[in-house]
Amino acid sequence: MDTSNIKNLFRLKPAPAEPAQEALPKAEANPDDESFEESRRRTYHESGYRDSSRTSGNHSTLSICLDAVYSKFQNEEKEMVEKQQKLKESYVNEQKNRETEIKALTVSQETREEQLKTKNTEIENHQHTIENLKAEILDLPRNPEKYNVKAGRGASAKFWIGTILLIPITLYLATFYISTSYSAFFKSFDAKSTVIQSVLDANAWMKAWNDGFIEVAFVTLIPFVFLGLGFLIHMFGENKTKINYIKLTLLFIVTFIFDAILAYEIESKLYELNKIFESPPFDLKIAFTKIQFWGIIFAGFVVYVIWGLVFDFIMKEHREKDRIKNEQEIRQKKVEFFQEKINTLKKEIEEIIANIGNTKEVIIKTRGRIEELQNIIDGVIIPTKDYKLYASEYVQGWITFIGEKIAVSKTEKQTMIDSCIDTYNTNLETVGANSDNQNLVYLSSL
Template sequence: MDTISIKNLFKLRSVPIEPPTQQPSTIEVEPNEESTEESRKRTYHESGYRDSSRTSGNHSTLSICLDAVYSKFQNEEKEMVEKQKKLKESYVNEQKNKETEIKALTVSQETKEENLKAKNIEIENHQHTIEALKTEIIDLPRNPEKYNVKATRGASTKFWIGVILLVPITLYLLTFYISTSYSAFFKSFDAKSTVIQSVLDAQAFSKAWNEGVIEGAFVTLIPFVFLGLGFLIHMFGENKTKANYIKLGLLFVVTFVFDSILAYEIESKLYELNKTFDSLPFNLKIAFTKIQFWGIIFAGFIVYIIWGVVFDFVMKEHKEKDKIKSEQEIRQKTVLSLTEKINVLKKEIEGILANIGNTKELIIKTKGRIEELQNIIDGVIIPTKDYKLYASEYVQGWVTFIGEKIAVSRTEKQTMIDSCIETYNTNLEAVGANSDNQNLVYLSSL
């Protein structure tokens, strides 16, 4: 086997070297560098030939020699300062970029932490406000003036006292006007009827409905006329104007006149029942002299005025109570609004915490990458293709000696060569320069 054919076994393809993250700068080869490279290749080739001659081409010895070749290649690459500088240039640039990225991530993390702190303070302020509002809600009925609420303290108690008084007075007016209206317009008196029985008939309601729908509806609804008049007294009394005072006076006059009519009708029936041949015809002059006439008027009219006054008092107290209740509702709505804001802020805080965690993790990864790059920069970069080139020259020299000087059969010689090639490939695997990884840069920290 001639030298040319043996060399063809180790002819390498030119493959670009790609570092882990970015490709290092291409090394420009000057003319004098080419002659240096050829001289270096020849040196490795001659060393292989010489070492093979010393060991009779033993492939086991070749493995040890290749380890020595790799160590020699490392030392040579280490001494090539400019070449190492160019090979490491991309790693230096990447390290600078990563350091800039660290600064940006740190600023971003600090900004997020400030934002987080501000949102926590905002939540605390909202919580303090909520506690203060809840205290105000409880204390408002007792001390409304403390919170600039123009309402009478204890309005709720007065309101319920007025309601308790208003209920029986209302029932009294219903009973009185049902009885008096029935007695005045529909009832027939007899000689056995007393004054009280004539005015207040316990069965007035049922008797009126038994006599007809018109009669029943009249005695049922007429009390509400007086209650409506009483309500108008409250309404006109709210706005203290001259016109309302006139209207209020007219209401009292109308009510008094209507009560007088009821009393006159009842007294007229009683007078007719008890009159004699000497009795004069019943008229207003006679009515004014009758005690029961005035009793009927005041039993209705005076109580009606009392009802109107109590109703007006209850409504005013209810208004005072509504002021406090309204202020309580306003505060309660504010509490709900602040609670919703707190929930929103808590969700935002969760997002910020997640982002801070991601940023910290990214910072740790970036710092780890910077350390890796620093190790690369501090170490020696062994170009894979260069080592394969010179190692192949060394093995070519080794195999050339076997082909030229070893006196054995062709078959045995081929077996020796195959063993040497296998040892060569094993060495490439061991140093990370096999064919599968020839696009990687093998690093050695020395």
Template structure:
């Protein structure tokens, strides 16, 4: 087998090498550079031929020789400063971009940390405000003037005292007017009864129920008339003006007249059963001279006035209490408002913390990539596709010697060549220059 045939056979078994995208095409290569490359190829070819002649084409020895070829190729690439610079240019550019990215991420992190600090300060301020509002809610009933609330201190205590007093007075008025109204309008006086029995009848309600629905309804409802008068005293007294004073005066006069009528009716019935033939006709002049007449009036009218004043006082205290309560409710709503703002701020803080964590992680990864790039830049980049080109030249030289100089049978010679090609492919796999990774740049730190 001649040399040309052996070369063609080797080429059919080798993998085609794609050109490196960043390198110029063959048309753009300078003639001097092309001559240098051809010279380099020839050197590797001759070395292969020479080494093969020394070992009689032994493919086991070829494996060791290829390791030496790879070391030689590394040293040659290391000395090619310009080529190394071109190979590292993309990594240098990436490193610069990564450094710029680090600066941007650092600024972003600092901005987020400042924002986080601001948000935390807002939360602390809102929490302080909430604590202040809670203290005010507790202190308002004791010191309303401290918070510019026009309410009387201790209004709650006065309110309950007045409310408790109001209950028995109301009960008294109900019993009194049920008894006096029944005695005045429906009761038939018994001459044998005592004076007290004539004025106050403890069974007035039962007797009115026995007399009929109308009588019972009248004596039960008439106390509410006086209670209504007392309520009007409070209403007219709220707005202090001349008109209301006139209305209040008229109301008191009407109530007094009503009580006078009740007392007059009772005294008239008593006088009629006690009078003699010589007794004059009963009139107001006589009524005014009767002690019991005035007792009935004052037992009703005076207590009614007291009820009206106590009721007015209770309502005013309730109003004072409402002022404080309203201020407390306002502060409670403000507490809820600030609490909602705190909840929103806490959610924002969690998002900011997550973003800061992601940014820090990205910075660490980017710094790690920069270190990797620096290792690449500091090391020697071995273009494995170029190694594959020169290694194939070396093996072709090795195989050429076998084809030309080894005197063995055709079959044995082919087996030797196949063994060399297998050793060659194994070497390519070892150094990472296999056909699946033709564009892979193999790195070596020398």
């Protein structure tokens, strides 16, 4: 507010016809009533005029008088119960809203705490389940029947024993069929060759290598034919149906015939080497009478059958072992599943704890605000813009006396008025009722 406006605000008013009484309006009067407000303003104006007359308009004394005016204004506002209730209504409503907010926050906190307990219980249950599963994984190989797993104990030992037996039998079959196939189809016999040398040639593979690619490939791969036949015997034997039994019988017949062909070729070469002029041509009837013929067949066929039986036993033991292993893998996957659930629950627990912490902080801040609001409600609300109005009336009365009754030069009189205006502005700044903050509410706990 500039100086000209202030001077217009404090323009001189006529002195009252009679001195006003110092009694202020009664608190029971309605502050909204125009006659009450007008009477109150006139009272402050007259008080200013009277106090100025007592101090000859001294601006230093004005500062003390304005402090007293402010105290009187506070007391007046305190006694205006209805006005105070109206001024405090917004704070009372806010306090109620804050209390409702705390109730909602408390319920939310209790809900989260219950969730926290539930999730901690779930973690404990999952951890207990994991411990049981790990114990079952360790105990399964020893007691499979305890967990309704149809697998014999010690299957692993039988499996390895069968495997150890199968390796030398496989090597025997490979050696036998490499030698016999080379002797039957590629070898040239001489008079010095014995039966054993004719059947089992120690250098059969090297001779086949020297003879050519076809020869070495044939004698190298032919053992796998018999091993494949043995594998098929196992596969057909797994499902015990009539068709599979027929297939098994045909496989045995085919294997026997193949061994018979090898024996026949070898025996035929030996017969042709040793026959005389009167000897009849070699045929099956003659072959069946030769011990070497049957020796070659059974040295291959019987061992092949033994290989098939051992292989079948190993596969069954492996299947037994797989049942235990599969059950262990199933339990291990369950362990991983529950561990993932535990990790997820721990993350959720961290979020819940963080939310509980935030809720507690909000509750503490809200309770602090409720206390602040209670202090406001218990105290006295001083509407500073109203004080400024009545203080200006008081100062107007003060300056009116100076203008009318102080007998000094115009310049000195104006200096006194300016000093009073400065004192007035200082007082407004002190009580927080300056022109920049006219709508602020000043609190005073009396």
